[in-house]
Amino acid sequence: MLKINQNSCTNCAACYDVCPYYVMGKEKNTGRVFIRYPDQCRSCGHCIAVCPAGAVIHDSLSLTDFEKASKVEIPPTVLKEHILQRRSVRIYQDWPVPDQALNDLIETGACAGTGANTQSVRFIVITDKSVLMKLEEIVFDICWKAGLKFFGGKGPLFRLLSGKFGPEITSWFRSYHDIFRHRRENNEIAGSVFRNAPAVILAHDLARNPLGAINCAVAMRNMELLAPAMGLGTCWTGYMISAAANKSKTINTFLGLDKTRRIHGGIMVGYPKFRYSLKIPRGMNMQTIRI
Ligand SMILES: Cc1cc2nc3c(=O)[nH]c(=O)nc-3n(C[C@H](O)[C@H](O)[C@H](O)COP(=O)(O)O)c2cc1C
Ligand code: SF4
Ligand code: SF4
Numbered sequence: 001m002l003k004i005n006q007n008s009c010t011n012c013a014a015c016y017d018v019c020p021y022y023v024m025g026k027e028k029n030t031g032r033v034f035i036r037y038p039d040q041c042r043s044c045g046h047c048i049a050v051c052p053a054g055a056v057i058h059d060s061l062s063l064t065d066f067e068k069a070s071k072v073e074i075p076p077t078v079l080k081e082h083i084l085q086r087r088s089v090r091i092y093q094d095w096p097v098p099d100q101a102l103n104d105l106i107e108t109g110a111c112a113g114t115g116a117n118t119q120s121v122r123f124i125v126i127t128d129k130s131v132l133m134k135l136e137e138i139v140f141d142i143c144w145k146a147g148l149k150f151f152g153g154k155g156p157l158f159r160l161l162s163g164k165f166g167p168e169i170t171s172w173f174r175s176y177h178d179i180f181r182h183r184r185e186n187n188e189i190a191g192s193v194f195r196n197a198p199a200v201i202l203a204h205d206l207a208r209n210p211l212g213a214i215n216c217a218v219a220m221r222n223m224e225l226l227a228p229a230m231g232l233g234t235c236w237t238g239y240m241i242s243a244a245a246n247k248s249k250t251i252n253t254f255l256g257l258d259k260t261r262r263i264h265g266g267i268m269v270g271y272p273k274f275r276y277s278l279k280i281p282r283g284m285n286m287q288t289i290r291i
Helices: 014-018 046-050 076-084 099-110 129-151 156-185 212-229 238-246 248-255
Strands: 002-004 024-026 033-035 056-058 122-126 199-206 233-236 261-270
Touching: 002 033, 014 024, 014 046, 046 056, 076 212, 099 122, 099 199, 099 212, 122 129, 129 156, 129 238, 129 248, 199 212, 212 233, 212 261, 238 248, 238 261, 248 261
Parallel strands: none
Antiparallel strands: 002 056, 024 033, 122 199, 199 261, 233 261
């Protein structure tokens, strides 16, 4: 049920304007705001959070659960520097990440937006070293075998796949496959995937959600931006994502997920061993098409 309390509503129309799903209507003559298409509501909470009169009544969103928003003033130059100086951290101190810090990261991920407000992203936190080592072996094996299939010969499969991916992506796959080969040959599988990080956070969404991968990425990015402010470093674990895309059943079984879920996001978390004293120039990526 969705209602507007007409006794307190001032007809400011803020809810009408902000609703992403065009749930509210406005009466032509009076301008009175009313609930027009209640079934289109995706429970995003915007109308309740914006209403100055507390006049929106929603079945599944109680006004009492909405905390007062404080005015957060971060100088844009400070925030921009924070973003520009974020680096992917792969070498960690051997210290554990406190539970509170992990919870804070998860909270920022869980509060990230999701396409159509499905709020269907969930998280797995792994801090058990033996579990991480086992998962690392599984991921390594999946990636290695996928590479072997691709690069195992110069036969029709290689031609088909390299034609499909094009030279740029094929050369990227090739260098990763070479890394895996050398790590294998040198008996250096440990640390190849999770870099001996003390914690790994994974994000999964509904396997059939076409926006699942982006939802997970957005959630992860929230965490990646908070982490450095807490003295933590993070790095995406793309091998893990590739393995989950390749052999979702194997990965899901290991993690205790059923087939309705798909791992789309994963970051390592830990205290960085090194500090980067220089910013890496990335200006060339600013080439933009303006239309
Ligand atoms: C992958 C993705 C796709 C989205 N696509 C749209 C869109 O096409 N139009 C739109 O109005 N909002 C879009 N959103 C915003 C979501 O609807 C929004 O995040 C959600 O309703 C929660 O609101 P919040 O971001 O204010 O927390 C998208 C969000 C994500 C993460
Ligand atoms: S909760 Fe979101 S979708 Fe539902 S009516 Fe309010 S603004 Fe619209
Ligand atoms: S935002 Fe609140 S006060 Fe304004 S029109 Fe909507 S219900 Fe009425």
